[in-house]
Amino acid sequence: MGRARPVPPTAYAILGLLSMTDELSGYDLRRWARALRFFYVSPAQSQIYSELRRLAALGWVAQRDVAQEARPAKRLYRTTEDGQAALRGWLEGSPVEPPALKHALLLRIFFGHLARPERLQALIDDYITAARMVLAELEQVRAELGDDPRWRFPAAVAEWGLRYYAAETEAAAAIRPCVAEAASRE
Amino acid sequence: MGRARPVPPTAYAILGLLSMTDELSGYDLRRWARALRFFYVSPAQSQIYSELRRLAALGWVAQRDVAQEARPAKRLYRTTEDGQAALRGWLEGSPVEPPALKHALLLRIFFGHLARPERLQALIDDYITAARMVLAELEQVRAELGDDPRWRFPAAVAEWGLRYYAAETEAAAAIRPCVAEAASRE
DNA sequence: GCCAGCATGTAAGGAGTTACATGATTAT
DNA sequence: ATAATCATGTAACTCCTTACATGCTGGC
Numbered sequence: 001m002g003r004a005r006p007v008p009p010t011a012y013a014i015l016g017l018l019s020m021t022d023e024l025s026g027y028d029l030r031r032w033a034r035a036l037r038f039f040y041v042s043p044a045q046s047q048i049y050s051e052l053r054r055l056a057a058l059g060w061v062a063q064r065d066v067a068q069e070a071r072p073a074k075r076l077y078r079t080t081e082d083g084q085a086a087l088r089g090w091l092e093g094s095p096v097e098p099p100a101l102k103h104a105l106l107l108r109i110f111f112g113h114l115a116r117p118e119r120l121q122a123l124i125d126d127y128i129t130a131a132r133m134v135l136a137e138l139e140q141v142r143a144e145l146g147d148d149p150r151w152r153f154p155a156a157v158a159e160w161g162l163r164y165y166a167a168e169t170e171a172a173a174a175i176r177p178c179v180a181e182a183a184s185r186e
Numbered sequence: 187m188g189r190a191r192p193v194p195p196t197a198y199a200i201l202g203l204l205s206m207t208d209e210l211s212g213y214d215l216r217r218w219a220r221a222l223r224f225f226y227v228s229p230a231q232s233q234i235y236s237e238l239r240r241l242a243a244l245g246w247v248a249q250r251d252v253a254q255e256a257r258p259a260k261r262l263y264r265t266t267e268d269g270q271a272a273l274r275g276w277l278e279g280s281p282v283e284p285p286a287l288k289h290a291l292l293l294r295i296f297f298g299h300l301a302r303p304e305r306l307q308a309l310i311d312d313y314i315t316a317a318r319m320v321l322a323e324l325e326q327v328r329a330e331l332g333d334d335p336r337w338r339f340p341a342a343v344a345e346w347g348l349r350y351y352a353a354e355t356e357a358a359a360a361i362r363p364c365v366a367e368a369a370s371r372e
Numbered sequence: 373g374c375c376a377g378c379a380t381g382t383a384a385g386g387a388g389t390t391a392c393a394t395g396a397t398t399a400t
Numbered sequence: 401a402t403a404a405t406c407a408t409g410t411a412a413c414t415c416c417t418t419a420c421a422t423g424c425t426g427g428c
Contacts, residue, residue, distance in 0.1 A: 025408090040292065160292060232381080261379090377426085386417080
């Protein structure tokens with residue numbers, strides 16, 4: 001019973017989403033997976049389907065085909081006992097990867113010596129605007145989750161996210177003058 | 187003169203590092219690239235070499251082989267005029283990708299209903315410890331950069347990083363009790 | 373004797389993406 | 401008319417990673 005090669009986090013993410021619901025199609029999952037976008041790259045549609053096939057092959061999800069009138073047929077998935085056990089094992093036993101961040105704005109600021117300062121400031125301003133929009137979204141998400149114990153953990157993550165994006169706007173605003181200083185020099 | 191397919195950000199990152207220095211080998215770059223690790227996944231050694239070959243093929247860097255006694259031969263790279271122009275074009279003209287985050291801890295907390303609360307708390311504690319270590323590193327980096335105008339932009343990024351990781355420790359500490367609350371329920 | 377450092381490179385493969393294909397229904 | 405929604409799936413490709421290969425020098 002050799003443990004096969006490790007399953008990627010995205011597969012666990014999909015399995016986890018299924019574990020919080022009853023039965024979902026790949027199409028449904030695409031919407032659910034958007035909930036991850038604040039803290040985890042939400043997978044492409046094609047990947048959702050391929051991960052579902054992987055999970056089915058592992059016996060971690062069960063599938064059921066449902067015909068519909070006037071709509072394409074659905075394939076509904078739900079977690080199996082093995083799937084729940086796999087998720088629990090992942091949560092309890094596997095090492096947590098360090099967060100992977102690719103911050104394209106910071107990459108550009110890092111090489112800011114080659115840009116016009118006004119351009120950098122504009123990029124920072126755009127970023128603050130975008131972060132504020134995420135904040136607004138997250139506030140709504142947080143409100144929708146309420147204090148329903150069923151969504152306690154997503155709610156905790158949303159609260160983290162609120163702090164996260166608030167800190168981003170503050171950090172962006174804080175370094176904006178440094179870039180301005182560079183502007184007044186050249 | 188059809189614009190070929192876009193060059194990945196990592197290539198610009200390497201080009202940018204070369205633009206801040208005189209001449210570097212792939213081996214040297216591996217160390218320099220570590221500076222990116224706080225805000226951008228720092229590339230694997232093999233990728234550094236392959237990106238350098240790509241940049242050389244584009245004419246954005248020039249290479250020069252240097253024989254050494256008692257050491258393997260070096261291949262030193264420096265940016266060309268075209269390379270500088272490409273970097274400037276990237277900074278000024280190309281759209282900034284939204285930050286991509288893969289926060290494995292938050293993914294696990296999101297699915298926390300399947301974990302023992304003590305486990306989640308331990309994960310959070312580990313994360314806080316790790317974030318504090320990053321903070322210590324960043325403080326040192328920031329101190330080393332000083333107020334040398336040459337490193338103004340890296341310094342600004344380091345300051346962003348200090349806020350970022352401080353916010354992470356705070357967010358982690360803030361949601362820890364929510365997880366604890368779950369513990370007292372079950 | 374052994375490991376770290378210097379220095380480059382190949383091979384294999386996994387994770388993830390975009391774009392395409394199909395086709396009916398409903399709303400604008 | 402046209403777009404969005406429902407619903408799944410394939411093809412091609414890129415990015416990036418790990419592991420391996422090579423080999424000399426210097427310090428402990």
